[in-house]
Amino acid sequence: MARAAKKTADRKTADRKTAAPKAKPSDNRDRIVDALMDLAAEQDFGDITLSMIAERAGLSLADFRDCFPSKGAVLAAFNRRIDRVVLDGATADMADETTKERLFDVLMRRFDALAPYKAAVESIAAWARREPLAAAQLNRIVVNSMRFMLEAAGVDTEGPVGALKLQGLALAWARLVNVWLADEDPGMAATMAELDRTLRRGDMLVARAEDVDRLTSPLRSLARGVFSVGLRFVGDRRARRQEATEASANDA
Incomplete structure (x- = not known):
């Protein structure tokens, strides 16, 4: 906790690095992603x-189709771009941190990577709040990203338990x-405070889930064993019934 508090304080007081400029598009897929976010x-x-x-990407609709099947697929590609930025930023000095501290760092790096696209993210978030199907689609994209985070x-x-964490x-x-x-603070104080609270709550929930998983693991093993025996029993009965039917047919 002390180290996490110090890291939070350091982040608040230190001059934040300017977000990296958007990379120059290297291919049609990058141009399409940039066009969507713009x-x-x-x-x-x-x-x-x-x-x-x-049109914004300077491509034909046919070129677009060669790259992506839908707008949602472009959004997923943008998310993978952010994933790459975050994962590339991982450093060896995270090894001596607690799990909570490492996850705090990873998710804050994600916010840093998203900073140049904040207006676009706001538009996407508003869209997801209005459209349940869009929210479900976005959830699948986010779950995939959180797996890597x-x-x-x-x-x-x-x-x-892993699925629950995701x-x-x-x-x-x-x-x-x-x-x-x-959060209009350049130091993202409100964001960091909420992230810290969220991770503390998450630690408690995961610990409880792991306890339940350990307690129910023997029961699941027993259930699988009983189910397996049951399947073999049913299979044997069917085989004997089939043999009896074939024997009756031969006698006739």
Whole structure:
């Protein structure tokens, strides 16, 4: 806790590095992603069409189709771009930090990477709040990203508890993004405070889930064993019935 508090204080008081400028597009896919985010910063995300994105990217609709099947796929590509920036920023000095501190660093780096696109993210978030199907699609994209964020922090995401961590962090991230969007402080004090509270709550929930998983693991093993025996029993009965039917047919 002391180290986390110090890191938070250091981050508040230190001059924040200027967000890296957007990379010059290297191919059509990058141009399309940039075009979508530029348009999202200017207007309602739900009003953006594929033709508008292609035109802004300086490409034909056919070129767009060669790169992406939908607007949602472009959004997923943008998310992967942010993932790459965050993962590239991982450093060896995180090794001696606690899991909570590492995840705090990883998610704050994600906010840093998103900073140049804040207006676009606000448009996307508003779209997801209005459209349940859009929210579900966005959730799938975020879950995939959170898998790598947790992995970068050294958090296991396998098994039932891992699935709980992934979905829990994805939902928490949606709330954190709303805090970040409203946070006008260049040091992101409100965002960091909410992230710290979220991770502390998450630690407690995960600990409880892991306890439940350990307690129920023997029961699951027993259930699988009983189910397996049951399947073999049913299979044997069917085989004997089939043999009896064939024997009766031969006698006839």
